Amino acid sequence: MAFKKENFYIETFGCQMNEFDSERISAILEKQGYLKTENRENAGLIILNTCSVRLKAENKLFGHIGNLKVLKEQNPGLVICIGGCTAQSLKEKLIDTFPYIDIVFGTGNIENLSDLIKTRATSSKSICKTSGNPEEIKELIDFKRKFPFKAFIPVMTGCDNYCSYCIVPYVRGHEKSIKPATIIDSIKKLAADGVFEVTLLGQNVNSYGQSFGHNVEAEDAALKNANSFAKLLNEIAAIQGIKRIRFMTSHPKDFTEDIINAVRDNSNVMGHIHLPFQSGSDKILEMMNRKYTSKEYEDLFYKMKERIPDCSVTTDIIVGFPGEQEEDFNKTLELVRKLKFSRAFTFLYSSRKGTKAEAFYDPVPIVEKKKWFKQLLDTQNAISLAENEKMTGKVFEALVESESTKKSGRLEGRLENNTIVNFDGPKGLTGSFINLEITQAHPFYLSGKIAEHK
Ligand code: SF4
Incomplete structure (x- = not known):
């Protein structure tokens, strides 16, 4: 296979962490002399940065990979790379299914992508490399951003929560917080460069700092107990030039009063909290391994609204989890009607390979689940509209x-x-x-x- 520096096209599926990874990938390739193109047909190198959290997203991705076959036939020199969570979870199976893929790379192999491309140029075989350390992010800021005035900043990687339906801990590894000095210095540099909005990213940003002290390094041990997400928010809020701070995603079990106070007390920490509740049924929450009850969620919600009255709370809800009965679903609906979220991202449960819930007994027919799903969607859409109507004229x-x-x-x-x-x-x-x-x-x-x- 001939190797030359090419235009590259990158497409991102999934969450903000994947978008951040795509920015890193683009920066790494641009440093190597590749040019980014927005037109797939003009590219000599195509990268799909994938998400495997939901079956629907994965199926959509497979459709996209299937479509690339024609491009590869028209241009045999085209290099096709698949990265991200689906690559990390399916590994060689992706190449077995789509043999025209050149490189499958894991969430911890982003830094080596250009080396993998060079190796592929002299090899007759496709490459699968997913053994890198997903916790290692060498560079937080040194790349072109989609918006010159706002940036994503990961404050941690991985997740230790093991919600029974979720593949993330298996593909992104253990939770690891990035050292506060690295984050603060990066944001100061961004502010000096004209960025005034930062979105702090992590699978569970509220538990920031808890992973310090998990290894024996003295420096790491010293960070233990001295750091929390609230402290980090307060420190970032004090950086000159930073006018808007957002963060996601939160987990109700780790959302402390200190964090609520940090949102309330810093005018540049935005009054929007995305707080997934997933189900209104305690039976289902326990099966999901979410580690809170619906009452605890509700209490937290009201505490936020009491201390930050203008704060909008959005959420995620899963419908049709294995074992969910109509009475469980009705509890979800009841909570949605009661709490009146500004917006809810609703998902019909899809089983993911390798998760605990994959083995759960699931007797409810899909037609019934779809009926619940529609009911929830209609209810939440009406609430979102009513909440938005409160803003008209203001x-x-x-x-x-x-x-x-x-x-x-x-x-x-x-x-x-x-x-x-x-x-x-x-x-x-x-x-x-x-x-x-x-x-x-x-x-x-x-x-x-x-x-x-x-
Ligand atoms: S908190 Fe739960 S849902 Fe979120 S990434 Fe971790 S395991 Fe997945």
């Missing part, structure tokens, strides 16, 4: 992020509570703060206009 500060994806000629701004507002305005406003009057509510976004006065 004026809010928004960060103008980009042109609208909904309608050409419109711009998209993001409110503190993470709601998107579409409005008319000149493109030059991108990257600036503006006051918007909300003119119309929709379930998932708002329409607005530039306000004369706040």
